[in-house]
Amino acid sequence: MCVPTPASTLVVPVDLSSGRLARHFLEEHWCHQHSSAHLDQAKLLFTELVTNAVRHAGPPVLLQVECVETDGVLLSVSDGDPSPPVTTVADPADLGGRGVHLVELLSRDWGVRHHDPVGADGESAPAKTVWCRLGRRDPEPVPQRGGHRTDRHGARPL
Ligand SMILES: [Zn+2]
Numbered sequence: 183m184c185v186p187t188p189a190s191t192l193v194v195p196v197d198l199s200s201g202r203l204a205r206h207f208l209e210e211h212w213c214h215q216h217s218s219a220h221l222d223q224a225k226l227l228f229t230e231l232v233t234n235a236v237r238h239a240g241p242p243v244l245l246q247v248e249c250v251e252t253d254g255v256l257l258s259v260s261d262g263d264p265s266p267p268v269t270t271v272a273d274p275a276d277l278g279g280r281g282v283h284l285v286e287l288l289s290r291d292w293g294v295r296h297h298d299p300v301g302a303d304g305e306s307a308p309a310k311t312v313w314c315r316l317g318r319r320d321p322e323p324v325p326q327r328g329g330h331r332t333d334r335h336g337a338r339p340l
Pocket residue numbers: 183184185213214215216249
């Protein structure tokens with residue numbers, strides 16, 4: 183259990199260093215009250231999503247990690263391309279490209295949010311965000327202590 187934290191954000195360059203930067207960023211900002219198994223899953227998912235964003239989308243590529251609820255971690259990868267994430271099956275020899283399939287397998291919940299492609303100040307802003315939530319799939323019943331925390335993100339797949 184942990185107190186939900188403010189999101190940590192990193193902008194990564196659109197090149198092959200981004201996967202390594204993403205893993206390093208997660209290790210630095212990981213809240214250690216979560217299972218280390220989730221950190222391993224998070225690294226895998228972040229690497230895949232960032233690789234997808236770098237290969238198929240474009241700048242700006244932003245990463246975000248945030249504790250959202252008891253035992254829940256929200257990972258977000260934003261990029262400059264409004265098209266949905268690429269879901270083609272990768273060549274077996276290819277190290278990346280399985281992003282969306284892995285996200286479906288490993289995350290508890292995931293989705294895509296679209297944004298206004300141009301920021302209010304005219305600078306380029308991310309066009310979409312692929313987010314996924316990690317945590318226990320079958321939470322044990324927790325004694326109620328008066329009211330549920332509302333989901334600040336309000337985002338649900340479809
Ligand atoms: Zn936490």
